[in-house]
Amino acid sequence: MTGPDPVSLWRRLADASVLLDGFHALKHAVRFGADVPVAVAVDRGAALALAEELAPDVRDTLDALLTQVPESVYASLVPRPHPTAVAALAVRPSRVAHLERLAHTPRTAPVVVLDHPRNLGNAGAVIRLAAGFGATGVVTTGTLDPWHPTVVRAGAGLHFATAVERLTVAELPAGPVFALDPEGDDIRGVKLPDDAVLAFGSERSGLSPELRARAGRLVALPMRPQVSSYNLATSVAMTLYHWSLGGS
Ligand SMILES: C[S@@+](CC[C@H](N)C(=O)[O-])C[C@H]1O[C@@H](n2cnc3c(N)ncnc32)[C@H](O)[C@@H]1O
Known part of the structure; x- marks a missing residue:
């Protein structure tokens, strides 16, 4: 048959x-x-x-x-x-399985949070990075659908290598929140633990007040004066690379 x-x-x-x-x-x-x-x-x-x-x-x-x-x-x-x-x-993988994966402790690799991202290509690039570094997952807040076809295209099929879900700030997995912001402490002096929740702000307006309120620490990527910020996906790349090196 x-x-x-x-x-x-x-x-x-x-x-x-x-x-x-x-x-x-x-x-x-x-x-x-x-x-x-x-x-x-x-x-x-x-x-x-x-x-x-x-x-x-x-x-x-x-x-x-x-x-x-x-x-x-x-x-x-x-x-x-x-x-x-x-x-x-x-x-599409089950949301329940993803939520379990995101909540599982002890966590051996960070969760990346994109707070109200706008650009579908950036979200896909971040999912690809998270897959490459073996991050536990990528969580988005806000209206962007991280499973939108354009995000999947930019992620090169690597959504299946990590846990990708949209949550509210209140639903974020437990763990110390390190929020990336140019006004924070220089990342070169900060050790990012394996159970870190690494949060990144929106392309337009940076971190939301809700996410800032949840953050234990603000961390900055080195930038020479007169440059105001990096692109969102490149910021995630530098931060995951810093985590992967281990020490501070
Ligand atoms: C394009 S930036 C946002 C720029 C936005 N106009 C603002 O007011 O913050 C997107 C995100 O990348 C991260 N980012 C960019 N440059 C950074 C830096 N030098 N240090 C830490 N995080 C940075 C932050 O999480 C930021 O919210």
Whole structure:
């Protein structure tokens, strides 16, 4: 007995699923255990050759998953074509499981909090950083959906490598809150513990009053005079790197 054809399955699942846009997003999602019910490629052979070259660990999984579809069908399934002409749908991980992961103690790696972020690309870049550094998760406050397709695209499929959720400040996981702010103490003299909650302000207005009130300490990244601030994602990168070095 054969299952439903991939295109019908796609159309049925698309609204409730996470779009994995391109080969690299699919590769990362598979590596980090995403449940992928359907995956398509305009040139299945080329996609598998790419897997052989760049990701032999997932080649067999992709071989079992990928269905070749005509270019016109692929274009009708995705909002904008990706250069690799590969796309897939993944099941969004359960919020309950994420909340458990975020709350689990003792925590061995920080949680990153983006307080009212605005830019979808920044949020995706931060999720990619959190995945790379093995952070426990990325929490956003405010209206931005951290699972928005543009965030997932910018995160290169690495949402599945960490716990990504939207919470209120009152719901933030327990742990010492270090809030990043140019007016804080120089980070070079601060040891960031593994259970830290590292909070970053919005691109427009910095940290909200609620987050400031929750912060145990304000911490600054070195900046020469006359530069007012760094980009949000680059600030997260420097801070996670500082944490990864251990000492103060
Ligand atoms: C683009 S900045 C926000 C600029 C905003 N106009 C403000 O008033 O703070 C976004 C976030 O990156 C972090 N950030 C940027 N530069 C920083 C620095 N030199 N030290 C600590 N955090 C910094 C802060 O968390 C800040 O809220």
